[in-house]
Amino acid sequence: MSEGRRSFVVRYLGPLLPLSLAAYGIWVLFSGEYTYRPGRGNGTVTxxxxxxxxxxxxxxxxxxxxxxxxxxxxKAWWCFRIGLAGAVLCLVVEGARQLMRIAVHA
Structure with a gap:
């Protein structure tokens, strides 16, 4: 495939992954609650x-x-740096909250 022509998946379906992740993140951010129900078992984590x-x-x-x-x-370099730094910071803060046992579970 030539460098100038991109496939249908890359051109039209590719942007849906970051858009869906962002939409899901905004929904969880504004709702303030998330419930996970595993496939097996009766338990839920909220x-x-x-x-x-x-x-x-x-x-x-x-x-x-x-x-x-x-x-x-x-743009790629800035998106990579901002995305990686923010994701790692969120994981570190949440991990610290879990280790200190101050995370809020219902």
Whole structure:
């Protein structure tokens, strides 16, 4: 395939991944609650307040990180740096909250 022509998947379906991650992150961020129901078993895990918002921020930064794969030049470098730094920061903060046992579960 020539360099100038991109396939249908790359051109039209490729941007849906970062958009869906961002939409999901915004939904969790504004709703303030996230419930995970595993496929097997009766238990559920519900994240409330700060923990759900950290998850929403993580999803947004993950969307920025995935966007870096689809752009080029300086935009790719900035998207990669911002997305990676934000995602790692959210994981570190949430991990610290889990280790200190101050995470909020319902």
């Amino acid at each position: 994240l409330l307040a700060l923990d759900a918002r950290l998850m929403g921020l993580f999803q947004l930064f993950l969307a920025v990180l995935v966007t870096a794969l689809g752009v080029s030049g300086r």
